[in-house]
Amino acid sequence: MNSLNIAFIGGGNMARSIVGGLVKQDYRPENICVSDPNPPKLEALAADFGIRVNSDNTLTVAEAAVVILAVKPQAMKAVCLALRPHLPASALIISIAAGISCTSISQWLGAERHLVRCMPNTPALVQMGASGLFAAAGVTAAEKAMAEHIMAAVGTVAWVQDEDLLHAVTAVSGSGPAYFFLFLEAMAQAGVQQGLDPATARHLAVQTAAGAARLAQADNTELAELRRRVTSPGGTTEKAIAAFEQRHLRETVDIAMQACANRSRELAELLGR
Numbered sequence: 001m002n003s004l005n006i007a008f009i010g011g012g013n014m015a016r017s018i019v020g021g022l023v024k025q026d027y028r029p030e031n032i033c034v035s036d037p038n039p040p041k042l043e044a045l046a047a048d049f050g051i052r053v054n055s056d057n058t059l060t061v062a063e064a065a066v067v068i069l070a071v072k073p074q075a076m077k078a079v080c081l082a083l084r085p086h087l088p089a090s091a092l093i094i095s096i097a098a099g100i101s102c103t104s105i106s107q108w109l110g111a112e113r114h115l116v117r118c119m120p121n122t123p124a125l126v127q128m129g130a131s132g133l134f135a136a137a138g139v140t141a142a143e144k145a146m147a148e149h150i151m152a153a154v155g156t157v158a159w160v161q162d163e164d165l166l167h168a169v170t171a172v173s174g175s176g177p178a179y180f181f182l183f184l185e186a187m188a189q190a191g192v193q194q195g196l197d198p199a200t201a202r203h204l205a206v207q208t209a210a211g212a213a214r215l216a217q218a219d220n221t222e223l224a225e226l227r228r229r230v231t232s233p234g235g236t237t238e239k240a241i242a243a244f245e246q247r248h249l250r251e252t253v254d255i256a257m258q259a260c261a262n263r264s265r266e267l268a269e270l271l272g273r
C-alpha cells in the first residue's frame with residue numbers, strides 16, 4: 001500500500017499534515033504529488049518531504065490511484081468540475097472538505113466515482129488526529145482499507161455507516177479541539193486569578209489535559225468512573241465538579257454540540273448546491 005500513487009488537490013494545512021504522516025510511515029515521497037496555486041507552499045512541501053509538486057491539478061491526478069481533495073469547501077465545486085474529465089476512472093476519491101456531501105461531489109465528478117468522505121481535525125498536524133470516515137455506495141473493502149491506511153498516518157480513524165453522522169463527527173472531533181482550547185484558556189485564566197504566573201498556569205493546564213486524555217486512552221474504564229477515581233468524597237475535586245454540575249456544564253456542552261451539527265448541515269446545504 002505504501003507504493004500507491006497519491007495526489008493531493010490543495011496543499012494547505014491539512015494536506016501538509018497528511019503528507020508528513022504518510023512520509024513518516026514510509027510512503028514513497030516520489031509517489032505523492034500535491035497541487036496548489038501558491039508556488040511558495042509547493043516549494044516548501046517539496047523541500048520538507050521530497051514529494052512531487054505541480055501547479056496544474058489535471059497533471060497531478062493523471063496517474064493517481066488515490067486523489068485527496070483538500071481544498072476549502074467553498075472551492076470544491078469549481079475544483080471538481082474542472083477535474084472531472086481528467087480523473088483516472090479507477091481512482092479512489094477521498095474528500096476531506098467539511099460538509100460537502102457525496103451527492104454533491106458525485107454530481108460534480110460523475111456518479112461512477114468511488115468516493116470516501118473524511119472529517120479530520122487539526123491535531124492531525126501532530127499525528128494525533130481523529131478522523132471520521134464514510135464510504136459511499138460502490139466503495140470496495142480494499143478501497144476502504146486504503147483510505148483507512150492513509151488517514152491513520154495522522155491519527156485514529158472511525159467509520160460511520162450513515163453519511164448524516166459526519167455532522168455528529170464534526171460536533172465531536174472536527175470542532176472538538178476548539179472546545180478543549182476554550183476549557184484550557186478558562187483553566188489557565190482561573191489559575192492566574194489564584195496567583196500562578198501565566199506560563200505556569202498554561203503549562204499545568206495543558207499537561208493535565210494531555211495526561212487525562214492519555215489515561216483515558218490507556219484504560220478503557222468508563223469515563224465517569226475515571227472521574228470518580230479522582231473525586232474523593234468530601235475532597236477538593238468534589239467541590240469543583242459540584243460547581244460545574246450546578247451550572248449545567250453537561251447541558252451547555254449538549255447545546256453547543258447541537259449548534260455545531262446544525263451549522264454543519266446548513267453549510268452542507270449552502271455549499272453543496
Ligand SMILES: NC(=O)c1ccc[n+]([C@@H]2O[C@H](COP(=O)([O-])OP(=O)(O)OC[C@H]3O[C@@H](n4cnc5c(N)ncnc54)[C@H](OP(=O)(O)O)[C@@H]3O)[C@@H](O)[C@H]2O)c1
Pocket residue numbers: 009010011012013014015035036037038041057070071072073075079096097098119120121122174
Ligand atoms: N483545518 C481543520 O480543522 C479541518 C478540519 C476538518 C476538515 N478540514 C477540511 O480540510 C480542507 C482543507 O483545509 P485546510 O485547513 O488545509 O485549508 P487551507 O490551508 O486553506 O488549504 C487549502 C489549499 O488549497 C488551495 N487551493 C485553492 N484553490 C485551489 C485549486 N483550485 N486547486 C488546488 N488548490 C487550491 C488553497 O490556496 P489559497 O490559499 O490560495 O486559496 C490552499 O493552499 C477543507 O475543506 C476543510 O473543510 C479542515
